[in-house]
């Protein structure tokens with residue numbers, strides 16, 4: 070008989086995770102340090118952008134009608150009335166028909182002009198300019214408020230700020246942005262066999278791979294990881310580290326010891342210090358997963374195998390982080406691909422299969438569950454939902470890219 074009597078579906082586990090998610094906390098930070106952060110409020114344009122009709126090339130401001138039919142053989146001949154200085158309004162008066170003015174890129178289009186001829190198609194001859202190409206109305210001009218209108222929503226909340234977003238936010242006058250606070254996630258590695266990365270494994274020992282992997286993922290995802298190191302499979306050690314980590318963090322992840330073997334301590338310790346809400350999820354890999362709570366802080370017990378811990382991080386922990394960050398959809402890259410062979414799967418559990426991706430074809434990388442190499446030889450994961458008996462060769466799958 071299974072040691073896991075109360076294995077629950079992934080959807081139920083995620084619902085439980087969402088139920089116990091702390092609400093997003095916000096903070097206001099300078100724009101220049103906002104890349105990667107999640108906007109916690111809508112941003113609207115504080116003014117019309119641009120606030121004036123603006124040339125987008127170096128050239129001559131004209132009335133488009135004056136250039137009709139112009140060509141190399143018979144150029145349009147326009148009287149040049151001067152040069153427009155950058156950032157200055159032209160004050161020379163009415164822009165008369167048959168005239169033009171030199172205008173730099175970004176210059177304010179003089180009133181009466183409606184297009185700009187690029188310098189490449191114009192030739193200066195004394196105070197005349199020979200225009201060798203016709204321009205149409207509005208050509209080479211960015212019109213008033215064409216980019217953003219005052220009050221228009223530029224970004225919705227939940228958006229991850231990219232480098233180009235920062236540029237647009239600056240143009241909209243946002244020197245500071247309100248973003249979700251980075252959740253502080255405690256990471257505890259458990260197991261008598263574990264040694265630090267700097268150690269040399271003796272018989273039966275393995276280096277702690279999970280702490281670095283979980284911390285790296287969480288950092289990239291917008292959290293502040295806090296590594297508490299390795300603790301042995303001893304009750305007092307578990308209690309001591311949790312007593313430190315829970316008050317210091319918003320969420321705590323323990324890896325290892327989450328199963329139901331006698332030496333697995335995690336569930337019993339969480340139950341003593343708080344409550345175990347879920348122990349066992351219909352997910353492969355990752356069945357021996359614990360969702361619990363201590364002093365209202367979510368505490369997860371992840372399986373020790375790095376590949377299993379990683380899948381549980383993505384499938385079960387990430388929805389909590391998404392809630393805390395206020396993102397409506399997981400921040401992940403995916404790519405559609407065609408499956409190269411049939412993949413059988415056991416009904417009743419969500420299965421995550423590592424695949425390689427080449428020229429739009431996904432090929433599963435089967436391997437023993439403890440292997441590390443399949444984590445890095447693969448390009449991502451595909452999910453076989455609990456209701457399916459497998460996936461057929463030739464079907465379209467979505468690959469969650471690493």
Ligand code: AMP
Pocket residue numbers: 258259260262263275276277278279280324325326327328371372373374375439
């Ligand atoms: P456990 O979940 O504690 O039963 O561990 C399952 C397997 O994962 C064992 O082979 C452990 O040695 C291994 N393991 C546990 N924690 C880690 C870790 N932090 N880094 C690498 N391997 C681990």
Ligand code: MG
Pocket residue numbers: 259260261325326373
């Ligand atoms: Mg262990």
